[in-house]
Amino acid sequence: xxxxxxxxxxxxxxxxxxxxxxxxxxxxxxxxxxxxxxxxxxxxxxxxxxxxxxxxxxxxxxxxxxxxxxxxxxxxxxxxxxxxxxxxxxxxxxxxxxxxxxxxxxxxxxxxxxxxxxxxxxxxxxxxxxxxxxxxxxxxxxxxxxxxxxxxxxxxxxxxxxxxxxxxxxxxxxxxxxxxxxxxxxxxxxxxxxxxxxxxxxxxxxxxxxxxxxxxxxx
Numbered sequence: 383x384x385x386x387x388x389x390x391x392x393x394x395x396x397x398x399x400x401x402x403x404x405x406x407x408x409x410x411x412x413x414x415x416x417x418x419x420x421x422x423x424x425x426x427x428x429x430x431x432x433x434x435x436x437x438x439x440x441x442x443x444x445x446x447x448x449x450x451x452x453x454x455x456x457x458x459x460x461x462x463x464x465x466x467x468x469x470x471x472x473x474x475x476x477x478x479x480x481x482x483x484x485x486x487x488x489x490x491x492x493x494x495x496x497x498x499x500x501x502x503x504x505x506x507x508x509x510x511x512x513x514x515x516x517x518x519x520x521x522x523x524x525x526x527x528x529x530x531x532x533x534x535x536x537x538x539x540x541x542x543x544x545x546x547x548x549x550x551x552x553x554x555x556x557x558x559x560x561x562x563x564x565x566x567x568x569x570x571x572x573x574x575x576x577x578x579x580x581x582x583x584x585x586x587x588x589x590x591x592x593x594x595x596x597x598x599x600x601x
Contacts, residue, residue, distance in 0.1 A: 388530040391530075391533070392533060401503070402499050402572055403496070407546065407549075419545075423542045424496065426496045426500045427539050428497050429500035437507070455502060457583060460580045466499065466572050467569045467570070470565045471568075
């Protein structure tokens with residue numbers, strides 16, 4: 383059935399690890415607890431749902447793959463990724479055994495952070511345009527495509543939630559120096575990703591093919 387096939391696809395999407403979204407989720411959970419991690423998951427999920435609505439519900443694929451849109455979105459995403467990278471790289475040590483208490487309203491900031499990092503990331507629409515294309519081609523009749531996409535959404539939500547509780551469980555085993563090195567590594571990876579995106583945009587500012595912009599960048 384379309385839903386279960388989409389669910390399996392969403393669960394297998396766990397292999398996509400080294401992304402700004404994953405690092406934001408990991409950092410929030412380790413530093414501020416599982417509630418903060420779940421708030422980030424909520425923001426990520428909202429961004430995914432909005433992407434599906436825009437691409438499949440409104441059919442605005444042409445707008446979202448327009449070179450001008452991709453150019454400015456790419457710059458915005460790269461800047462946010464760079465900011466996060468430097469933030470993680472120069473973050474002071476946090477004692478995971480003395481987790482700071484956060485007021486309830488503060489969790490919205492984590493929700494917003496998850497949504498922002500996900501929605502303006504160039505990786506988001508790459509994935510969902512592919513999912514929409516596969517779903518529409520594999521299940522061309524009835525509610526097949528939306529069931530397939532819904533299954534993917536549920537699968538991604540399940541595995542993101544699992545990441546939160548896994549990170550929360552293992553953080554008691556982590557030594558402070560390991561956490562510090564982890565944050566530094568995350569920061570460096572994000573800076574490399576951000577600079578890489580900027581380099582590709584500068585290299586091909588007038589590129590007309592959406593796929594080439596993000597996967598090939600051939601002149």
